[in-house]
Every structure is written in structure tokens, then in C-alpha cells.
Amino acid sequence: MSGRRLATGGLIDRARPVDFSFDGKAYQGFAGDTLASALLANGVRLFGRSFKYHRPRGVLSDGVEEPNALVEWRDGARREANTRATVAEIFPGLAARSQNRFPSLKFDLLSVNNALAPLFAAGFYYKTFMWPASFWERVYEPLIRRAAGLGRNAGLADPDAYEAVNLFCDVLVIGGGKAGIAEAMAAARAGGRVLLCDERAGLGGQALSDGEAVDNGALAALPNLRIMNRTTVFGVYDGGVYGAVTRLTDHLPVHEAAGPRQRYCRIMATRAVLASGAIERPMVFAHNDRPGVMLAGAVRAYIHRYAVAPGARAVLFLNHDEAARTIPSMAGAGMAIAAVVDGRAASGAAVHDAAKAVGAPVFAGAAVTRALGRMGVTGAEIRGADGGMFRVACDIIAVSGGWNPALHLTSHLDGKPVWDDKIAAFIPGSLPPGMVVAGAAAGAGINEGIIPLWHVPSRPETSFVDFQNDVTVKDLTLAQQEGFGATEHVKRYTTLGMATDQGKTGNVNALGIMAGGCAMMGTTRFRPPYTPVAIGALAGAHRGMRFRPVRLTPTHGWAEAQGAMFTDAGLWKRAQYFPQGGEDWREAMVREVSAVRQSVGICDVTTLGKIDIQGPDAVAFLEFVYANGWRNLAVGRARYGLMLREDGFVMDDGTCARLGEWHFLMTTTTANAARVMQHLEFCHQVLRSDLDVRFASVTEAWAQVALAGPRARDVLARLVDDDADVSNEALPYMGVRAVRLRQGVPARVFRLSFSGELAYEIAVPARFGADLPAWLMASGADFGITPYGTEALGVMRIEKGHPAGAELNGQTTAHDLGLGRLLSKAKDYVGRAMSQRPALCDPARPGLVGLQPLDGVSPLRAGSHMLRPGAPANAAHDEGYVTSAAFSPTLGHPIALALLAGGVARQGETIRVYDPVRDGDALALVVNPVFYDPTGSRLRG
Amino acid sequence: MRLQCPHCGPRGLAEFTYHGDATVQRPVDRGAGSSAAWADYVYLRDNKAGVHQEYWYHQAGCHAWLVVTRHMRSHEVMAVRAAMVRA
């Protein structure tokens, strides 16, 4: 077919030819073309194959509503599927491909689906692929995906950059057609900040598509008005927040694209004007999906915007007056008009006058019943007013069943569009707060003289309602016959309106067909986004390393220099182990544990949450938030604290040190630091605002290192000033002292032990944290002082039976963890009342126990379940599960902590530890969870 | 959605954490253990299609607990005040 570019006119830049390719074939267009207009100008009509039946498809529209001309856009990692050729601007070097064809667009083997259409009728997924279940993964799903998929995912990381901004305005105008321009102008002249967003490259909207001149020169003179082109407002959110995406470089070749590809805008607007125009409805008749069947407004757009005649000889099929303006447009573009088919018995004067002016015959009370031609339209079958059928040769059928206001954004906050009989269209109902609607979006000036024509009955009944999801009239009928009459049911049963176009062209026709001439039933509502939004745009810069913040402790650089391997603890990086000479993690852990148990080691514990609490009522506050008592804690001493939730379960634990009469320092677990802070604020501000107390998170203010092992005191004595007494008498177990290090640095020393050894935690202001490990290493060099990581830390805490994250899992009580004796009976505290519920105190509940394999070697894995030996391995006989497990270097065999029904009362029993997922099956002895030094003599020594 | 923090001004939703019903009153603990009143306080919540008061925490801001009055159908925020009542 020859080229169809008109010699003059259009908004394209003829001085800038653009070379691009489609399916590997080279074409030329002009700057200002979309892929659709450029290919139409080159005589291309076939753009892709349809979703289910692989039917040949061309271009239906000229905008975002396009359901047919969907292509793969760009190459390699930038390949983007389902791109609407009707809005994608071409650029030099662009490579686009058709989708859903195999092996080629013209010859598609899978179009056999078309012949098997009965198999693919509505609900076929539910009916056909029921059994056997094993066929789903192996047969059905791959088959369906192969046959019914649209574009291909690039499968590679997106190489483009995205950004997000917050924008604020008094008035947001959505849509830059004539109505939007007028609204923006008026709002800007009244003062205030105005944002005008339009999805196209320039303002003008439908007026430009109709060949009208649009004067927006005055806008530029308004300094308080900002125009954002290529910007789609895709969603309305609570409180006057609007989501928008600006396509910054999608229209440029990669080497010209500086900066981010797209910008996600969160727009805070006091008021908004929706001037989004209207979307035209296709006519529903047999084979109305053939390439060459095109919306009448799109025909005008290709002529006036792009100087492309989409065909040589046209049939125009309409049912309202406005579509008649297509007649002079087509005639002006040199197209012959073979017939004007008006579905109305009494054709309007607008239609007659326009047709008469160009000598086109008008058939009133008639209908196009079928598009002729396979790969593209070659004619139209028409039923005249008298019922007689005849055929007219043509290569394009321009259709207009009226317009639907583009009211999508009005329904995002639960607004319900309402039916307006006068214009046979849904118009906005209740609106989001602050929004008004203007122009065609409000139903103004559209569908003059319309008589709805939802469906032209014809044979064969291959009449498409939803083009993108291949839903036909027959599917709708079938759904109704099978009892799926309600709109929402029909949608799900037939997949109507559930493709990426969200039924922009099809939904209202479908509702009209289902109403069957009766009053319109139901309505159609839309959810964000109005058009598809790249996930990358929503993610913005928050991906890869920037997906979330990374927190490093002050000793991180030192640990890195020691060759530490790191692990994630929330946002923190913590040293996991310090391998030496090719050690694996386990060898390093064994060496580190042994060093601490036999001599001395150091470990960063900065990540524990630290909350500074001060005030005359500090003690009363601790009494309220902790389950155990605080009144008798002396200054200079610390205590273990157990915190419950109000429902009586354990929330967190830690220590709290009394630094002064009114001054405490609370520590939390690393994982719960923020949660505990929030909880304390709640307890104070909401529950106990009578207490005079203040607190602040000081986690980052202090670097803290644990010094643990039998030689810890020797090392500490060398670290601190000569006059600082760190003897057992001066600094006993759970003692706290402010000291000065030999380097002149102020420090706090807490005699706390997580490892079970004689141990201290030394805190220095964070700015000295980078040096603290080196000072400690120097002080303990002759003891073989050894840095240890979270692996060794974790193993030693299991050896000591300390509950940690796996046991403090939100489902355990103080009794479960063997901490019931801590629950104070003498005061009110958060969780007290509910912790006394009989079921939470039931001794049969799973309680913390230790396990060791009977054979001394079988590993016990966390997550394994426990069964009585001989009992069936099913949930009914489940006795609990293993929470933490390790190989104990100290004991020389595997150990585990577990929550076992009945708890420590079952010490001495043999239990089966069963792990069907990882083929674990071993017998274990139930023991005291404190495997190592149960009397605590080492940590008090 | 945005909330008008009495200390920080209008701020984006991402800065806040939702907590729940602000109308429930913590019972006085007389040491008698759990009771129906406690179960109500901890577990039972009305789910009304109307005006609701709820706690929000300005986590990425001033750390204030706020009482937000919001319509549960429209999400309209009618009032925001600090939860803490100083003696």
C-alpha cells in the first residue's frame, strides 16, 4: 500500500524526518508523529495480534484508550510491553515490535485459537482447566501463558533513573484541551498557584484533533501558572493529593536523554478542575475489530494532527450529529466517502448537510452489520432501513457510537458516575472533595442528537466489546445466561474491562448491551491508575542500595579492616564473624566462642536501642512500662527488664540502668528499638500524662562494645584511668560506673553479660567509637583478645538459654519463657491484667526448654516440630517447635531451645525432633534451657 | 492523605503511624486480673460507618501521639489534636 501522508497540514515538523523500525523494517516519520501515525502514514495497518484469539488488529483510536495497537517499545533492558502506539512519540533509532504473534505478524500459527473460539468463551478458565490439579503447573498454565500472553517482559534490571517530587498548588487543572486552558487561565488570573497538566506533548486536546486553532499564547504570560506536558494525573487520593507521572525522556533516543526518564509527582492541591475530555465509543458489529475500523474522532486526529489519511475510501457509521464533522475532514484529506450510515431513523440536519456538501450518500435508519476483509477492511456489509443487505467497498470504517466523559478520576474516591439519558452517557456523580469537572468530562457539548445503538445484531456474532481482552457480545450473553448478570460479576466472568485499558472504550457499550434496551443498570467505576504507570516511576530512587537506609555502627570501619563478614540486623550492618586464614563461618564462630569462654573477646553492641529517661517520675514510669519492679534499684546499678504488651504477651526485654536519682538508661533489643520508643511515648502521652518524665533515643549517640571473658576485668583495668576502681567490689555484677579511659575519653561501664562470662559493656560518645575497638585490642593483646561477631554472640546466648528474637516472637508469655517470677504483684503495669488470664498461665502451654540430641551428633534445626516418640507425625500430635539451634563449641554437641508443651516440667523426657522439610528426624533429651553455668558463678566472679 | 500535626503543620501520610481507636479507656487495674472490661479495651473495636477518633503517631516528626477525627466512609479528616493533656 502506498504512503498516506498528506502534502500539507498537520502539527508534525516536516523539517525533521525521523528514521525508526517496526518488526525490523525501516520506516520514516516526522518529529511530532506517534508510532501509530507514522506507521499509518507508511500504509501499515496491521499492528498486532489480539490477546486470546490472535486476531489481526490495527489502530482503533489516537489516544490512551487504545486497546489494539499495543507494541513492544525499545530494546534490551528498556523493552516495555503493551505500549500504546497511539501515544508513543517516535524518535530517531526507535525499534518497536508487534506482540503476540508467532512466528510473524502476517502469518500467525496461534490464530488457530480463532477457530477454537468456542473453547475460549467466557469463563473458560474456570470450566476447562479444572482437573487434574497436577496439570495446572505442568500443562495448562504454560499453555495459556504461551497462547494468551501479550508483550514480553525485558527480564533485566531497568537501567533508567526515576525521581519523585512533591508539588503544591492552589488549583490543579487536569487536561489541557480548550476547557482546561480556559479554566487554568481564569484560575491564574484570580491569583494563586496553578498547575496545568496534560498527557500529550502540547496543549490543545480534541480541538487540535478536529483541526481547530487553539490559542494558548496568553498562558505563557502568567507567572503563577505552570504547564506540565507529557504529564498524566493518574490517581486521586485522600486530602487533595493527586498522583501524576511526567514522561521526561520517553520521546528521546537514549543518548539524548539526560536526567531521569520519568518523574513521579505527588501533587497537593487545594482545588482541582478535571477537564479530561471524553473518549469515543466504538460501534459493535461483526468483525468490528478488523484493521481499518477506526473511531471517527481518531480519523480526524490523524488527518489534522498528523496529516495522515488513514484510508482512501471510507464508510462512516454514526448515531449522533457531532460525528458528521468527520465528513469534511475526510473529504479535505482527499478521501472518498462511500457511505454515511446513520443508525438513527431520522438523520440529523448536521449529517445531511455535511454529506450533501461532498456528495456522499446517507443511509438513515441503517447499520453496518459486518466488516469485510481478513487482514484489513475491504468493505462494509450494511443493512438498510428496509432491512435489505448490501455491500460497499471501502478500506476504512469510521465509527462513532457517541462519547463517554473521561470521568475516571471522579470515581477514585468512591464517586459513582450517574447515567444521563439525554446524552446517553455516564456523567460524574459525587466528586472528590475540592474537585470540579469542566467541558466534555462533565458531559458538556457531547452526543448532540444521540440515539444509543449498543449493538448491531449480525451473523456471525463475532462482535467485539472489549478489544484488548477479546470479549464478544456472545460472551456477555453467555454470562447472563449462566447467572452472572450483575455488572461486577460479568466483569470477572468475562474479564471485560480488566485489561490494561480498563475498558475505556468497551465498558459502557457492554452495560448498554446487558441492559438490552431497558434502563441502564449498574455503573462503571475506575481505580487508579488512569493509565499504566511504570513501577520504576513509583519506586523513584528507592531501589538497590537506596531501597532503604543502611546504618553503620561507629566500629564498622574497624571491623571491615579486620576482614569481618557482615549481616543485616534491621537496617544495621553488624559484624557476623571475623574469619582468619580461610575459615568458614562455623570455624570462625567456634574459635571466637572458645576465645571468649577461655580468655576474652569484644563485640560491637551499639545497635541495641538506648533510651535516656529522666524526670522526677522516672521510677514511676518504669514501674508502669515494665512488668518487674524498679523502686529498690540503687543508683549505679542495672536490672533486667521485661516489657509486656497490654494483651499480656511479652513485647521486648533489655536492661535498664539507674544513672542518677531521676536518670535511667534503658536498652531495647536491636529489632524493637523504634517500636519500644513509640510504645513509651504512647504510655506517657496517652496513658500516664500525669507523670513528669521525658525521654529521648540516644542509640546513635553512644558507641558500645561488649568485653567478655574471664580476662575481661584485666583488660578493663588497663583501659581505664588509674584511679578508676573496677574491682568486683567497686563494680559488681549489674553495676554501672562513669569512668574516664586512659585516652582521656569519658565512658560508661555496665557490668552486663549476654555471653554468661564475666563481661562489661563499655560505652563512649559515638565520635570515639571508631577508636574504641583498637584501644581494647591493644589492652588485651597478651590475652589473645578476639573480636567476635553475631554468630558467636548468638551461640553463647543459646548456651545460656537467653530468650531472643525467635523466642520473643509476640506469641510467648513471661511464663512461657521461664520469666514468670518477674511479674510484679504489687503494682499496675502495662499487660498485667491480661497476663493473668487463665489460658496464658496454663502450665500446659509451650514453655522454653533446652534440647540436646540423644546420640550427641544429630543436628536439631530451628523450625523442627516435636512429637512424642511413636506418635503419628501430624499436626494433631504436635508438641511444639524448635526456636533456636546451634552447635555448641563449649559443650561439643548440638543444642537447641524449643517451646515444648508443658515446658521445663518435662526435663528428662525424650522427644522426637521432626523436620520433614529438610529430612531431619532425631531423638533429643529435654533439658534445662540454661546449658552453660546454670548457677551463674562465672558472670558474678 | 495528609495530617495537620498541631506541632509540625500539614505533613504527608508516610510520616505517621496508625494505632487505632482513641475512644477506648484503659480500665483501672485493681489487681483483680482480667475482666470483660479489659477484654473490651484490648480487643473489641467498633467499626462504624461514620465519624471516628483514632490515634496516630508522628514517628518521622515530633513523636507526638495525635487524636485524629476522621470520617470512615469519606476519609475526611475533621480535626487533629495532640493526645497529651498536660495537667
Ligand SMILES: [Zn+2]
Ligand atoms: Zn508533628
